[in-house]
Amino acid sequence: MAANILVVEDEPAIQELLAVNLEHAGHHVLRAKDAEQAASLVRHALPDLILLDWMLPGQSGAGFARTLRQDERTKQVPIIMLTARGQEQDKIAGLEAGADDYVTKPFSPRELLARIKAVLRRRAPQLTDEPIEIGGLRLDPSTHRVGAGGMPVELGPTEFRLLHFLMAHPERVHSRAQLLDHVWGDHVFVEERTVDVHIRRLRKALEATRHDRLIETVRGSGYRLSAAALV
Numbered sequence: 240m241a242a243n244i245l246v247v248e249d250e251p252a253i254q255e256l257l258a259v260n261l262e263h264a265g266h267h268v269l270r271a272k273d274a275e276q277a278a279s280l281v282r283h284a285l286p287d288l289i290l291l292d293w294m295l296p297g298q299s300g301a302g303f304a305r306t307l308r309q310d311e312r313t314k315q316v317p318i319i320m321l322t323a324r325g326q327e328q329d330k331i332a333g334l335e336a337g338a339d340d341y342v343t344k345p346f347s348p349r350e351l352l353a354r355i356k357a358v359l360r361r362r363a364p365q366l367t368d369e370p371i372e373i374g375g376l377r378l379d380p381s382t383h384r385v386g387a388g389g390m391p392v393e394l395g396p397t398e399f400r401l402l403h404f405l406m407a408h409p410e411r412v413h414s415r416a417q418l419l420d421h422v423w424g425d426h427v428f429v430e431e432r433t434v435d436v437h438i439r440r441l442r443k444a445l446e447a448t449r450h451d452r453l454i455e456t457v458r459g460s461g462y463r464l465s466a467a468a469l470v
């Protein structure tokens with residue numbers, strides 16, 4: 240389960256230690272030394288998870304978490320706070336600010352990775368390798384295979400990621416901007432029309448077994464994958 244993780248930590252040695260451990264576990268790491276730098280990275284591309292230090296120069300970690308939670312685009316990003324050992328008040332305040340979990344410093348790399356995995360499994364199911372089946376359409380992330388009614392479906396890499404994201408979040412409407420953030424990882428330089436092009440290709444690939452009906456266009460909002468559309 241590889242994820243794009245943004246590490247926000249001002250102490251270079253700890254930032255390095257975090258990055259090395261995360262990269263060793265297969266994650267892709269982005270680094271920021273304060274909330275301002277982190278905000279600029281997030282504006283460019285939405286990470287899968289943010290590892291956020293409590294004590295930062297400038298805006299505090301909790302303050303930054305609160306800012307992220309208030310923004311429609313970033314309010315769902317999983318956040319794990321890093322707090323100093325024994326600062327019970329910090330942990331509570333961190334969770335109140337919207338963090339999903341916290342890890343106390345000095346941290347054990349194994350515990351940190353386990354907590355990241357748990358938060359991602361809960362909050363970002365499209366990153367896991369679990370096969371998903373909806374209405375006879377089956378997607379297996381570990382083998383990169385898709386089957387519909389027992390027949391193999393050939394998909395390009397973008398259509399595969401798009402279908403994976405939609406199947407991991409069924410019955411929910413996703414705007415084009417949200418799909419760009421989660422599937423392309425970029426909502427700044429890719430045009431929203433691009434989403435429509437890949438949705439069209441995806442539907443075409445699913446037409447033979449009529450599973451294209453799973454993907455609904457929600458006028459004025461975006462797209463939704465719904466099993467209800469099959470009946």
Ligand code: CA
Pocket residue numbers: 248249250292293294295
């Ligand atoms: Ca710090």
